[in-house]
Amino acid sequence: MTQIQSVLALVAASWIxxxxxxxxxxxxxxxxxxxxxxxxxxxxxxxxxxxxxxxVMFTTDDGRLRIYTFLLLAAGYLLYRVWFHVRVVRSAFRVVRAIRAVFLGVSRLVYRVVVWPVLAVLGLAARLLHAVYRVLCWVEDGLFVLLSFWLKVIGFLFRGWAAPSRSMRKKIDDRMEGFWTLASNWIRRVSNRT
Known part of the structure; x- marks a missing residue:
């Protein structure tokens, strides 16, 4: 290659x-x-x-590294700084801003189309489950109040008709205690599954 091509290649390399x-x-x-x-x-x-x-050195000057190589690189870089530096930096900032705007736009779109609906459905499901739980607790409390009332009524009627012996009362108390233990264990098993 000629010397002019070598000089131009080094200047272009420094600009790049x-x-x-x-x-x-x-x-x-x-x-x-x-x-x-x-x-x-x-x-x-x-x-x-x-x-x-x-x-560039191997393709233009057979790989010879001389002092003028560094001088040409420095001169090319100085010319780049004078002529193109401000334009390149402004263009790079514009590209960065454009990429950031596209990224923010896409992330907002994904949030509004995917994330927000999923969060809304999960929040609604949590509120619904909480409401169902409260209703079931209320029903359970009501059932236990009714059951307690009817057991008192039956006990009152049972006492009024016949006076059971102590052994009979003991058997009934043992069976009722066994019933409540079974009911309690069943409720614990069901609540541990969920």
Missing amino acids: LGAVFDIYNTVTGSSRWLRWLRPALDIAFWVAAAGLVCF
Whole structure:
């Protein structure tokens, strides 16, 4: 290759490196998730930059690395800073803002279409289950009040008709206690399943 092509290739490589660095710096600086990856990304950037410079040197100047190579890279970078730096950074910020706006729009859409309805259904189901539980507790309390009332009525009638002996009363009390123990155990088993 001719010397002019070599010079133009080195200047173009320095412009590319400057633009990539500005874009990379803008994107990683504006994202809090990428900030903790910055050291690894810095290493990757400089390895890629060295690879690009070596590739340009091997294709344009047979791999000879001279002082004028670094001077041309520096001059190309300075020209990039003067002519294109502000435009590239502004464009990168616009792209970052556009991507952020798209991301926020999509996340709001997903929230409104998927997450909010699911949360609303779960909240409604929780309220419904709570209401059913309260009604069942009320029914249970009512049943126990009625059962207690009827047991007192039956006991009153039983006492009034005949005076049972102590052994008969003991048998009835034992059976009633056994009945309540069975009922209590059954209620515990049913409540432990749910």
